[in-house]
Amino acid sequence: MHPDYRTQLDRLQRFGIHLGLERVRALLHRLHDPQTQFPVIHVGGTNGKGSVSAFLSEILHAAGYRVGRYTSPHLIDWPERIWLDGAYIAPERLQACLERVSAICAELPIDLGVPTQFEVFTCAAFVYFAEERLDIAVIEVGLGGRLDATNVFEHPLVSVLTGISLEHCDRLGDTLAAIATEKAGILRPGRPLVSAPLPEEASRVVHERARALDVPVLIAPPALGTAPGRCYWQGFDYDLFLSGDVQLQNSATALQVCRVLRTQGWNLSEKSLRTGIAATNWPGRYQWVGDYLLIDGAHNPEAAARLRAYLDSHRPGESVCWLIGMLETKDARSILGALLRAGDTVMTVPIAGVASHSPRSLSEIARLYEGIEAQDYPSLEEGLAEVERRRTGLSVLCGSLYLVGEYFVYAHRPNS
Numbered sequence: 001m002h003p004d005y006r007t008q009l010d011r012l013q014r015f016g017i018h019l020g021l022e023r024v025r026a027l028l029h030r031l032h033d034p035q036t037q038f039p040v041i042h043v044g045g046t047n048g049k050g051s052v053s054a055f056l057s058e059i060l061h062a063a064g065y066r067v068g069r070y071t072s073p074h075l076i077d078w079p080e081r082i083w084l085d086g087a088y089i090a091p092e093r094l095q096a097c098l099e100r101v102s103a104i105c106a107e108l109p110i111d112l113g114v115p116t117q118f119e120v121f122t123c124a125a126f127v128y129f130a131e132e133r134l135d136i137a138v139i140e141v142g143l144g145g146r147l148d149a150t151n152v153f154e155h156p157l158v159s160v161l162t163g164i165s166l167e168h169c170d171r172l173g174d175t176l177a178a179i180a181t182e183k184a185g186i187l188r189p190g191r192p193l194v195s196a197p198l199p200e201e202a203s204r205v206v207h208e209r210a211r212a213l214d215v216p217v218l219i220a221p222p223a224l225g226t227a228p229g230r231c232y233w234q235g236f237d238y239d240l241f242l243s244g245d246v247q248l249q250n251s252a253t254a255l256q257v258c259r260v261l262r263t264q265g266w267n268l269s270e271k272s273l274r275t276g277i278a279a280t281n282w283p284g285r286y287q288w289v290g291d292y293l294l295i296d297g298a299h300n301p302e303a304a305a306r307l308r309a310y311l312d313s314h315r316p317g318e319s320v321c322w323l324i325g326m327l328e329t330k331d332a333r334s335i336l337g338a339l340l341r342a343g344d345t346v347m348t349v350p351i352a353g354v355a356s357h358s359p360r361s362l363s364e365i366a367r368l369y370e371g372i373e374a375q376d377y378p379s380l381e382e383g384l385a386e387v388e389r390r391r392t393g394l395s396v397l398c399g400s401l402y403l404v405g406e407y408f409v410y411a412h413r414p415n416s
Helices: 005-015 022-030 049-062 091-105 117-131 176-186 200-212 246-263 270-279 301-314 332-339 359-366 380-390 401-411
Strands: 040-044 067-070 082-084 136-140 158-161 193-195 217-219 224-227 230-233 236-239 287-289 293-295 320-324 345-348 373-376 394-398
Touching: 005 091, 005 117, 022 091, 022 117, 040 049, 040 176, 049 067, 049 136, 049 246, 049 270, 067 117, 082 117, 091 117, 158 176, 158 246, 176 200, 193 200, 193 246, 200 217, 217 246, 230 246, 236 270, 246 270, 301 332, 301 394, 320 332, 320 380, 332 359, 345 359, 345 380, 359 373, 380 394, 380 401, 394 401
Parallel strands: 040 136, 040 158, 067 136, 158 193, 193 217, 293 394, 320 345, 320 394, 345 373
Antiparallel strands: 067 082, 224 230, 230 236, 287 293
8 A cells, every 4th residue: 555645745854955946847847747737826925925825816716717726834734735726635636646756756867866845745736737727826936936846837927926024044045135036036037027015125136137037027015904804906995804914915916916817818807806805715824713812823023023013903002922833943033022022921832743942942032022921831732721721811823834733733623
């Protein structure tokens, strides 16, 4: 019996992250280049990639197209990354696609090295989409852009940048200009770019790259919130049910992409735009559990600052009980500095199954800020038990999408 997809992918995890396109291109070529068999919207940026991808895929689905969506990471299980017309890939189908890719891995020249987990999974997604004869696919960049395994499309319908800020500095560079260079690596000659407004340092790099490639650039200003759950963008009003002010920008970016698609002949009525945006669900981002617990990834300084601004706007003056875990590669000091205010309480936890900051080290950093109480817990379950005991105040779980996923696993357990 073949191992199941989780076992197959776990075996590949030890090969880590090795940015570069040689292996993935060699794999795809031996798989008959499935990535050339469907039109693509390629979505990069620092924060908001998943939300913009979700908006776009739901709008296109509402318009009657056969739509695929590829995103990362997942919250609970791998099939969440591969979406087709409103449903995740079936586990048995995912396993079959992975086995097809794995069989090809043995044919690669030794000097290319062993394909990574993300490279193999990305190829499996593209095989699936090609087999399903899509009308269009929305593909989210995994990490960076220029050397990301998804960056194999020569003629995307539209390239998208959802914003640029400091992240993965150990791999992408420690300045906005360096990171923008990597993100702008998804641009292709003559193919349009839709971008959220960018910091000046990043904007200069992106526009310089766009001019070199004769890429038309369209900047999407954020929408305006006109009432709870109601928005307005450049003459178009719509319902928006995803929480968080960041979705004013993300939904506007998706709408600007749709404008470009219309000029290319895609039939996207105002009804499909409204229906798709209203139907978009993107778990684990500004998600309320009752009225006392908010869940969000907030895994880099910009996302943390936006989460804090959201709380200051929607729950002004309230002290926050933070339940936090972070990957060890994250800038804990900057993230905590953006989140914490005097009077807040911090409860730190590890993240199961991944290399994360120790709860003690996070608590020690939190205590450096004036007026902060901090306590570490050996597991998310014990931290959540304390949140349940408090229950009367405002609690926020954040710091990593992996932690959010662990929460959902816990929340769906019987008697949890």
